[in-house]
Amino acid sequence: xxxxxxxxxxxxxxxxxxxxxxxxxxxxxxxxxxxxxxxxxxxxxxxxxxxxxxxxxxxxxxxxxxxxxxxxxxxxxxxxxxxxxxxxxxxxxxxxxxxxxxxxxxxxxxxxxxxxxxxxxxxxxxxxxxxxxxxxxxxxxxxxxxxxxxxxxxxxxxxxxxxxxxxxxxxxxxxxxxxxxxxxxxxxxxxxxxxxxxxxxxxxxxxxxxxxxxxxxxxxxxxxxxxxxxxxxxxxxxxxxxxxxxxxxxxxxxxxxxxxxxxxxxxxxxxxxxxxxxxxxxxxxxxxxxxxxxxxxxxxxxxxxxxxxxxxxxxxxxxxxxxxxxxxxxxxxxxxxxxxxxxxxxx
Numbered sequence: 001x002x003x004x005x006x007x008x009x010x011x012x013x014x015x016x017x018x019x020x021x022x023x024x025x026x027x028x029x030x031x032x033x034x035x036x037x038x039x040x041x042x043x044x045x046x047x048x049x050x051x052x053x054x055x056x057x058x059x060x061x062x063x064x065x066x067x068x069x070x071x072x073x074x075x076x077x078x079x080x081x082x083x084x085x086x087x088x089x090x091x092x093x094x095x096x097x098x099x100x101x102x103x104x105x106x107x108x109x110x111x112x113x114x115x116x117x118x119x120x121x122x123x124x125x126x127x128x129x130x131x132x133x134x135x136x137x138x139x140x141x142x143x144x145x146x147x148x149x150x151x152x153x154x155x156x157x158x159x160x161x162x163x164x165x166x167x168x169x170x171x172x173x174x175x176x177x178x179x180x181x182x183x184x185x186x187x188x189x190x191x192x193x194x195x196x197x198x199x200x201x202x203x204x205x206x207x208x209x210x211x212x213x214x215x216x217x218x219x220x221x222x223x224x225x226x227x228x229x230x231x232x233x234x235x236x237x238x239x240x241x242x243x244x245x246x247x248x249x250x251x252x253x254x255x256x257x258x259x260x261x262x263x264x265x266x267x268x269x270x271x272x273x274x275x276x277x278x279x280x281x282x283x284x285x286x287x288x289x290x291x292x293x294x295x296x297x298x299x300x301x302x303x304x305x306x307x308x309x310x311x312x313x314x315x316x317x318x319x320x321x322x323x324x325x326x327x328x329x330x331x332x333x334x335x336x337x338x339x340x341x342x343x344x345x346x347x
Contacts, residue, residue, distance in 0.1 A: 005264035006226050009045045010038035010237035014082035018245040032096055037239055039100040041257035046097045047125055050117060051109035053079035070246035087116040094120040118143050128152035128181050134165045141169030150210045152181030175232050179210035184250035187213055195228045208232030215256040223263040290316025295340045299332045318342050
């Protein structure tokens with residue numbers, strides 16, 4: 001029986017900044033609350049994002065998100081709201097996350113972040129937005145750590161280029177996350193069968209799913225991804241889905257993640273073993289519900305059994321019905337009443 005679940009990453013992103021503002025606490029206090037929530041929900045990893053606005057985006061980059069949810073009109077202005085953390089803060093979060101029994105990582109969006117994170121992250125996570133940034137991918141791949149990379153908004157050929165870049169840099173532990181780079185992703189656009197495509201086309205590389213579908217009470221999207229073979233699952237995490245901001249409305253909260261973990265464990269239970277055999281729980285039904293050869297009339301010792309003298313009936317404690325051809329033509333060894341369940345000693 002399988003006793004595993006997918007490796008579950010809680011993508012904190014920068015949601016904790018909004019929580020800090022809403023509750024009047026520091027961003028670090030909020031970030032630690034997020035780590036607490038992820039640990040409580042059963043996650044395996046807490047993931048953050050490491051960047052400075054000036055190294056990720058030009059000041060002239062327009063917004064591409066839903067302005068009714070996040071009214072900030074340029075990418076630069078949005079990133080400036082959430083870029084106060086540096087190495088010292090992520091070092092503190094790394095220690096705090098490890099103390100909670102989870103792995104720690106943060107997505108670097110520039111070379112400086114990639115370099116200082118090397119001391120802290122258990123693996124590197126590369127954003128879909130950097131899938132075509134091959135020099136950056138090679139820089140990270142050369143560091144000797146496992147790399148998880150999302151492949152949203154990409155052609156398969158671009159995924160192949162990224163994988164080749166990582167392997168060429170010496171990275172031997174690669175995980176591809178199917179992703180749709182749309183916030184939130186419509187269920188009609190989730191295209192989870194891409195997980196199967198990636199597993200087929202990139203043997204030797206682990207495959208998972210980075211989810212941007214808005215959570216529902218069943219968390220069925222993540223369960224489906226697991227059933228299709230996702231070994232790693234990442235989803236944005238929040239402590240309050242009602243907060244304003246770019247990510248909260250499509251993030252999962254503690255209860256959503258708990259439901260996802262419960263689904264994974266239930267899937268493992270019902271998938272069970274691939275071995276086709278008789279289970280202990282089936283032994284009694286197998287015996288009582290299968291059919292044996294049963295006499296349709298009274299018979300005297302020495303009479304020859306004809307086909308019409310037999311009817312297959314329950315229970316299955318006698319001669320199995322499949323041996324009818326062997327029994328027909330034999331003689332009964334003793335007087336037997338109608339409805340006798342035949343056993344081999346009787347014929």
